[in-house]
Amino acid sequence: MGKSRRTQVCIVGSGPAGLLLSQLLHRQGIESVILERRDRAYVEGRIRAGVLEQGTVDLLREAGVADRLDREGLVHDGFEIAGNGRRHRIALDELTNGKVVTVYGQTEVTKDLIAARLAAGGEIVFEAADVTPNAFDGSKPFVTYSHQGQEHRLDCDFIAGCDGFHGVCRQSLPQNAIRTFERTYPFAWLGILAKAAPAADELIYAHHDRGFALCSMRSESISRHYVQCSPNEDLSKWPDARIWDELRHRIGDTDGHHINEGPLLDKSITPMRSFVAEPMRHGSLFLAGDAAHIVPPTGAKGLNLAVSDIYYLYRALVQFYKQSMSDLLDRYSDQALARVWKAERFSWWMTSLLHKFPNEAGYDRAFENRMQEAEIAYLMSSRAAQTVVAENYVGLPF
Numbered sequence: 001m002g003k004s005r006r007t008q009v010c011i012v013g014s015g016p017a018g019l020l021l022s023q024l025l026h027r028q029g030i031e032s033v034i035l036e037r038r039d040r041a042y043v044e045g046r047i048r049a050g051v052l053e054q055g056t057v058d059l060l061r062e063a064g065v066a067d068r069l070d071r072e073g074l075v076h077d078g079f080e081i082a083g084n085g086r087r088h089r090i091a092l093d094e095l096t097n098g099k100v101v102t103v104y105g106q107t108e109v110t111k112d113l114i115a116a117r118l119a120a121g122g123e124i125v126f127e128a129a130d131v132t133p134n135a136f137d138g139s140k141p142f143v144t145y146s147h148q149g150q151e152h153r154l155d156c157d158f159i160a161g162c163d164g165f166h167g168v169c170r171q172s173l174p175q176n177a178i179r180t181f182e183r184t185y186p187f188a189w190l191g192i193l194a195k196a197a198p199a200a201d202e203l204i205y206a207h208h209d210r211g212f213a214l215c216s217m218r219s220e221s222i223s224r225h226y227v228q229c230s231p232n233e234d235l236s237k238w239p240d241a242r243i244w245d246e247l248r249h250r251i252g253d254t255d256g257h258h259i260n261e262g263p264l265l266d267k268s269i270t271p272m273r274s275f276v277a278e279p280m281r282h283g284s285l286f287l288a289g290d291a292a293h294i295v296p297p298t299g300a301k302g303l304n305l306a307v308s309d310i311y312y313l314y315r316a317l318v319q320f321y322k323q324s325m326s327d328l329l330d331r332y333s334d335q336a337l338a339r340v341w342k343a344e345r346f347s348w349w350m351t352s353l354l355h356k357f358p359n360e361a362g363y364d365r366a367f368e369n370r371m372q373e374a375e376i377a378y379l380m381s382s383r384a385a386q387t388v389v390a391e392n393y394v395g396l397p398f
Contacts, residue, residue, distance in 0.1 A: 003152070004152075004153040004154075004155065005152075005153075005154060005155070006154070006155040006156065007031045007032060007033045007154060007155075007156050008025075008030055008031040008032065008156060008157050008158070008321070009021075009022075009025060009030065009031070009032040009033075009156060009157065009158050009159075009160055009317065010032070010033055010035065010141075010142075010143045010154050010156040010158070010159050010160070011032050011033065011034045011035070011159075011160045011162055012034075012035050012131055012133070012143070012159065012160065012161050012162060012163045012167065012168065012169050013034070013035075013036060013161070013162035013163030013164060013167060013169075013289075013291070014034050014036035014038075014043050014110075014114070014124055014126070015043070015110065015162060015163075015164060015289060015290070015306070016106060016109050016110055016113060016289075016303060016306060016307070017162040017288045017289035017290075017306040017307070017309060017310050018034055018036075018160065018162035018163075018288075018289075019034065019110065019113035019114060019117060019124075020059070020060070020063055020065075020113060020307065020310050021160055021162065021288070021310045021313060021314055022034055022117055022122055022124075023063045023064070023065060023113055023116055023117055023120075023122070024059075024062070024063050024310070024314045025314065025317060025318075026117070026120055026122060027063065027064065028318050028321070028322070030317060030318070030321050032122070032123075032160075033123045033125065033154060033156075034117070034122070034123065034124040034125065035125050035128040035131050035143065035145055035154075036124060036125065036126050036127070036128060037127065037128055037129060037131060037163075038126065038127070039126050039127050040114065040124075040126050043110060043114070043126070044107065044110055044111050044114065045107070046106075046107060046110070047105075047107060047191075047193060047266050047268065048105070048106035048107060048302075048303065049105075049106045049297065049300060049302050049303045050103055050104060050105040050106060050216065050217075050218055050224060051076075051101050051102075051103055051203070051216075051300035051304075052069075052073070052101060052102045052103075052104055052109075052303070052304065053101060053304045053307075053394055053395030054099050054100060054101070054102075054394055054395055055304070055307070055308065055311070055395045055397070055398050056303070056304050056307040056308075056395070057069065057073075057102050059307055059310070059311055060109070060112075060307075063113075063116070064116065065109075065112045065113055065116045066112075068108065068112055069102070069104050069108070069109070069112065072104065072108075072219065073102040073103060073104035074102065074103040074104070074217065074219070074220070075100050075101075075102050075103075076092070076100060076101050076102070076103060076201075076202050076203070077091065077092050077093035077094075077100045078090055078091045078092050078093070078202055079092070079202045079203040079204070079205065079393070080200070080202060080203070080204045080205065081204075081205050081206075081207075081354075081376065081379065081380070082204060082205065082206040082207065082208075082251065082252065083206065083207035083208075083354075083372075083373070083376035083380075084207075084373055084376055084377055084380075086380060087204070087252075088379070088380040089202075090386050090389055090390055090393070091386075091390070092390045092393060092394050095383070095386055095387045095390035095391070096387075096390050096391055096394050099390075099394040099395075100394065101300070101393065101394055101395075103203075103216070103217060103218070105218045106303050109303070125145070125147055127147065127148075128145045128146070128147050129145065129146045129147065130144070130145055130146050131143060131144075131145040131163075131168055132144045132145070132168065132172065133159050133161070133168070133169055133172045133285055136159055136172075136282060136283045136284045136285035137282070137283040137284075138283065138284075139284070140155065141155075141156055141157075141158070141159050141283070141284040141285065142154060142155045142156065143156065143159060156284075157284065158284050158285075158286065158317065159284060159285045159286070160286050160288060160313065161285055161286065161287045161288065161291045161292075162288050162289050162291060162306075163291055164289070164290040164291055165275070165290045165291065165294055167290075167291050169285060169287060169291055170277055170287055170291050170292070172285075173282055173285075177282055178277050178278070178279070178282075179277070179278055180275065180276065180277045180278075181274075181275065181276045181277075181278075182273065182274065182275045182276075183273070183274040183275075183348070184271075184272070184273050185231075185271075185272035185273065185274075185296060185351065185355070186231065186357065186358055187211070187212075187228050187229065187230065187231060187272060187355055187356075187357075187358070188228075188229055188230065188231045188233060188269050188270055188271050188272055189212075189214075189226040189227070189228065189229070189269070189270040189272070189297065190226065190227050190228075190229040190233060190235075190238060190243065190267070190268075190269055190270075191224065191225070191226045191266075191267070191268055191269075191270055192223075192224070192225050192226075192243055192264050192266065192267050193218065193222065193223070193224055193264065193265040193266035193267075194222070194223045194224075194225065194261070194262045194263065194264050194265065195221065195222060195262040195263050195264075195265060196221075196222075196223045196260040196261055196262025196263075197220065197221060197223065197260045197262075198215065198216075198217035198220070198223050198260070199215040199223065199225075199247075199251065199258060199259050199260060200215060203215065203216050203217075204251055205298075205350075205354055206250050206251050206252075206354070207353065207354045207355075207356075207372065207376055208249070208250040208356070209356065210246065210249055210250055210356070211227060211228030211229070211246075211250065211355065211356045212226075212227070212228040212250070212298075212354045212355045212356065213225070213226065213227050213228065213246070213247055213250035213251050214226040214298075215247070215251055215259070222265070223260065223262070225243075225247055225259075226270075227243065227246045227247060227250060228355055228356065229269065231269075231271055231272075233269055235267060235268075235269065238267070240264055243267075244259060244261050247259050270297060272296040272297075272351065273294050273296065274294065274295060274296060274344055274347065274348055275293060275294040276292070276293045276337070276340060276341065276344060277291075277292050277293065278292075278333065278337055279333040279334075279337070280292045280309070280332065280333040280336050280337060281329075281332055281333040286313055286332060288306060288309035288310060288313055288336075289305070289306030289309055289310075290302070290306065292309070292336075292340070293305060293340050293344065295343060295344055295347035295348075296347050296348070296350075296351045297347075298347055298350040298351040298354060298355075299343065299346045299347035299349075299350045299351070299392070299393070300393070301343040301346065301347050304343075304395055305339070305340060305343050308336070308339050308398055309336050309340075311398045312328070312332050312335045312336050312398070313332055313336075315328055316328035316329040316331075316332050317329070339396060339398070342392075342396055343392075343396070346392040346393075352372075353372060353375055353376065353379075354372075356369075
């Protein structure tokens with residue numbers, strides 16, 4: 001066994017949730033160590049979400065990691081929904097008393113957080129293998145892992161499980177200690193990252209007979225586009241030309257919009273799932289981010305939900321260490337889940353509204369298709385309906 005040591009908070013996972021928690025705790029003088037099973041290049045290269053709620057931006061500023069975000073992020077005060085042969089703009093700022101979203105890739109958020117932690121002397125153990133949470137039901141939890149061929153033990157006060165849907169922390173819980181809720185959707189997204197100017201100044205979500213499509217961006221010169229496809233889609237059957245053609249069909253090049261082609265930097269399939277595990281606390285082990293919940297990406301909530309978890313957990317830990325109080329720790333799961341389920345609802349609703357569902361054996365979806373068309377028509381004609389969408393899209397209060 002390698003040398004045992006101690007920290008206050010052991011954080012498993014170096015995605016945005018774990019990194020942000022570590023950075024916020026550092027600024028309050030609270031020690032943490034991050035254990036990450038992948039190498040740094042892999043972590044910094046993962047292509048993920050890119051629409052940040054105002055609350056997310058504010059917390060990144062509080063963590064002192066928003067300088068590049070403020071310089072390079074694209075502030076959007078609206079987005080468009082296309083359907084029924086029409087396109088309608090949802091004016092976020094007008095409908096929410098000035099709230100907006102910022103387009104800034106999760107990859108860039110991760111890079112900024114890693115740079116900040118390392119610059120401050122923070123410890124991130126990349127390529128930590130066989131990470132195992134132990135004794136978290138008692139008062140003296142610890143985590144064991146191996147690194148560079150040596151076994152290690154890290155004693156701590158708390159374990160933050162920020163290690164994603166497939167991570168070890170949730171899987172370490174007794175089967176009867178957790179309840180899960182899940183829905184798997186019968187479609188996926190084929191996503192591309194292209195070196196091309198965005199199709200429009202704002203995001204365009206499209207409902208079409210051929211399937212959903214989304215035109216997004218990462219910067220003024222990098223586009224991020226998606227088209228609905230089968231969950232078991234063969235990427236080899238989607239040459240670049242077919243993807244561009246599908247985007248044009250589903251989005252349309254009317255009203256001055258144009259799909260700009262360019263070389264592809266990434267092409268991947270994203271499955272669609274709604275998932276919640278509750279409760280999010282088990283003794284000294286706290287789940288946060290994708291370790292506790294997954295949303296379909298339609299509502300742009302995945303990263304933002306992880307950040308809201310960290311908002312609650314960070315403040316609870318600060319209260320514990322600064323005031324010797326544990327009431328916020330005791331309320332963490334309930335507080336986090338109250339917001340999680342609202343975001344799950346919105347993501348489920350956006351997904352159900354905009355995607356084409358396949359016919360099932362012996363079941364014709366003609367009625368549901370008409371309901372989608374009626375819902376989109378109502379949304380485009382009702383300021384009240386648009387306000388509900390806008391309030392959820394910019395992010396409900398923490």
